[in-house]
Amino acid sequence: MTSRISRLVATSAAAALATLGVTVANPAPASAAMTICYNTSQAGSFAGIAGQAASIWNNATTNLTLSANCGSNLRIYQITGGGSYAIRTSLGNGRVYIDTQQAQQYSPLRIMTHEIGHILGLPDNYNGNCAILMSGGSAGTSCTNPYPSTTEANRVSNLFAGTRVAERTTGETGSAVFRDSWPAVAATVG
Template structure:
């Protein structure tokens, strides 16, 4: 009797889940929602505007992921930090709940490299692109190898397609949100 009741309930729950999954799949056919990741520029110093430009370029270049500035005081998936070293970044792709960092190093800016190209390039790493050096100026991920005269901040077709691919099949929230909860939290 008890077992039978449980079996019926399980079947009912499965039917509910099936209905929900079926419904969202149908909706996805109509409108594919982009993954949105956020960034914190509170420590980006003099590079805030260049970072905003680099982010806008990515938002114009791809549709499977969007990068938005986090509201002040809220947790961000990517933090942008100005320092005196060489520009660098965490290699993504970073997903919501993830943790990436872009260092806007002054060393390259002081040497004459385009600051918007640097910002866009470093966000390319956040979106999962490796360096592609040496390479031509038309390639964003050729980075410093294209020289200080190269100011191109746009990904080429292959780079944009690569990022689209990285975010085409976003992992389920349970798989990507590896939150560490400390003893004193």
């Protein structure tokens, strides 16, 4: 009788935990993907482009997920003049500013994925190569590639996997401001 009651109690407890969504048997994974909540409430006409950029990063990387309007790790702003830039407060956290005027000269999606790339730990790499996302405006206004290279994407995945702990703690991927990634284009005379 006692053992039967114990079994009933145990069964009930398991059912209750299952109802709560608690998994008893399986331990949590060693490193869960980090969710980066981006907020587009002040992104104006660039909110949709922010969503496209988030999808590009999510498809290209592992260990992190950019998710819309679940919080504000990353705030995206629409500005006019002064140039697009990014302020990283820490890896995966910060603010991105997209200049409306610049987005009429350069691909707005390339600007967006590039600036988010800074938030995800990447530095500028002005080598003029359009295949490199972090080459920014050095690849010219005709370059519309919004995709990180495999090397760039893998570096971000590694940063968020925690395999580059030394770099994370020495500040290389910590707080920084990234300006002037998109050179001003001479106005057409006439």
